[in-house]
Amino acid sequence: MRRHRRAKIVATVGPASDSPEMLKALLLAGVDTFRLNFSHGTQSHHAEVHAAIRALEQEVGRPIGILMDLQGPKIRVGTVRDGKLTVEAGETIRFVLSGSDGDRSAIPLPHPEIFAAVAPGHDLLIDDGRIRVRVSSLGSDFIEAKVIVGGVISNHKGVNLPGTVLDVSPLTAKDRSDLEFGLRLGVDWVALSFVQKPSDVIEARGLIGDRAGLMTKIEKPAALERIDDIIQLSDAIMVARGDLGVEIPHEDVPGRQKELVRACRLAVKPVIVATQMLDSMISAPTPTRAETSDVATAIYDGADAVMLSAESAAGRYPREAVEMMDRIIRSIEHHKMYRSIIAATQPNEEQTAPHAVATAAADLASVIHAAAIVAYTSSGTTAARVARKRPSLPILAITPSREVSRRLCLLWGAHSVLSDDVRSYEEMVERATAFALEEEFASSRDLLVVVAGIPFAQAGTTNNLRVISLP
Known part of the structure; x- marks a missing residue:
């Protein structure tokens, strides 16, 4: 079970990989830590997977990490008339705090924390950023916004607010229930979603204590503004490029990834690079050249671990995805340029x-x-x-x-x-x-x-x- 590489592999467990047989196959292929995504599945099913991993650990005689990933708050529009609404660039639409089956003059947005925090000039991104609107005016129960990028708004699509800090806890009632459940199971890491400020991490630490490592997911621009404090309060960091890439420009994500990896290395905190690393392997047996280069970049950056999401959770080729990631890591770490690049990014020595x-x-x-x-x-x-x-x-x-x-x-x-x-x-x-x-x-x-x-x-x-x- 000795790995002939330095960087670690995290794989998300889902319908494609939750059987004891597939878990063992993934471990032998190279997985070091399994991720349980509490945005999906039931507590009882996660308990079954947890037990299967611990049984596998006993069988192979090697420690296996288990990471529980909390869902966090989900900001969504409500129900719109006929299930979908097409908006075009340049027009003005209105969001309302309450109501149902709204049209473009009354799109339900049942989140009072948004109405309390948003201001003219702030953007709302709908459906993973496919639609962008900009706030022009607002009242206590309505927001008028100009459509910058049009598209189709359908029921319950997600909303991101990159320029707005919401007065909302990163831990919902569901998260608190899941967290207590996971800690009773004995998970090793807890990944915290929707972190905006250091106090969010402190709140979670108060519940977790030292029963598990606290991993903060960096997916909000507000978190980047207080990143040094957040890293110091965390036990590990996940560069959650999916949500982060919605809220900041795509072209800024690679540079931010490098900054975060370096900052974590300086602070002696493990850092995972995550999201869409081998995305095409959800449905294909091999990745694209760009995806291979993406994994390689994270290894050259010096990341502690790289993560598979849907590739191992729901894809057709979970074992092949792990094997491919293992091969990429080993190839990069043996490349003649690897040591010089790693040495060049060496942080300054701590004077202790x-x-x-x-x-x-x-x-x-x-x-x-x-x-x-x-x-x-x-x-x-x-x-x-x-x-x-x-x-x-x-x-x-x-x-x-x-x-x-x-x-x-x-x-x-x-x-x-x-x-x-x-x-x-x-x-x-x-x-x-x-x-x-x-x-x-x-x-x-x-x-x-x-x-x-x-x-x-x-x-x-x-x-x-x-x-x-x-x-």
């Missing part, structure tokens, strides 16, 4: 002892041609500090926590192993040697670089570096 020790471990291991870096990590922080450097050799992360070992399935380069706490230097050396041999990271007479925190089993104390020569 733990970061300096982790950086020294990575540099030393490279200089002496060690077989691997062994990171003893009780919280995952030591392994993450080493991974931040993006070393050219694998990271063997030894942890006493089953939960941490599963969360490390998202961390670049980390191969996590569960072990009891070590109590002495001698035990540290013996266990590092044994695991390196057992997991086939090293062989006789190889060198290992071991990084740990002293005293042992104390989170966050990366302060010790040692070179081991295997007998």
Whole structure:
């Protein structure tokens, strides 16, 4: 089960992949973490999938990460007359707070938070941005808007407001119910949708505590304005390019992706690049060249993980999509340009002892041609500090926590192993040697670089570096 690549693969589970047999096939093909999308399916069905993944974990003897993705608030128009309404550029239409079967002079928009926050000049994007209207005037229960890009408005189509910060919690009643359910199941990560400001993350943290890692999905322009604070409050970040690409210009998304990956690497937080990575493989056995390049770009950027959505959840070729992503990652990571590009995007070093020790471990291991870096990590922080450097050799992360070992399935380069706490230097050396041999990271007479925190089993104390020569 050792992966011969550094970046990780996240795959969404759905009707095409929720059987125990397909889950095993996807794991063997390269999946490191499975995503349960709570926008679809029932709690009972997600529980069945969760149990199947945990049974698979037991069978293969390797940790598997499970990410639950909360739906978040959904802003939609109501019911329009005859089920659809064609609007043309240049005309003026009106949205109303209440009503049903409206026409162009009374399109229902049953979201009072929009009427409280929107202002003249703000845009409303309908149906994933296919229709764009601009607010010209408004009252307490109506909004008049000029159509900028026309099209067909049909019942319950989604509405995005890129220039408006809504006074709405990212956690709906459904989300709160799903969250408590997922935490009882024992999910490893919780992905939070519709984050606009740091307080949204704080609200979710209050409910999650330390029962799971908190992953913030970046899909709103308002979040980009406070991104440093949001990253610091989160345990991981997802670059949710689908919704983000609706609310900001398409041409801005690639640059934002690079900024977010770099910021997360600087902050020592895992980052996933997601949405439409191999989209054509929903219905075709091979991707387009552009999609292949898209995955490659995320790997060159230094992302910790790349994600499959509908490709693995509902597509005709879920296993082939995972295999293709695995092949792309391995090819890019072995390309002659990869190391120089990764080195060029290396963030400035943090001026702290733990970061300096982790950086020294990575540099030393490279200089002496060690077989691997062994990171003893009780919280995952030591392994993450080493991974931040993006070393050219694998990271063997030894942890006493089953939960941490599963969360490390998202961390670049980390191969996590569960072990009891070590109590002495001698035990540290013996266990590092044994695991390196057992997991086939090293062989006789190889060198290992071991990084740990002293005293042992104390989170966050990366302060010790040692070179081991295997007998």
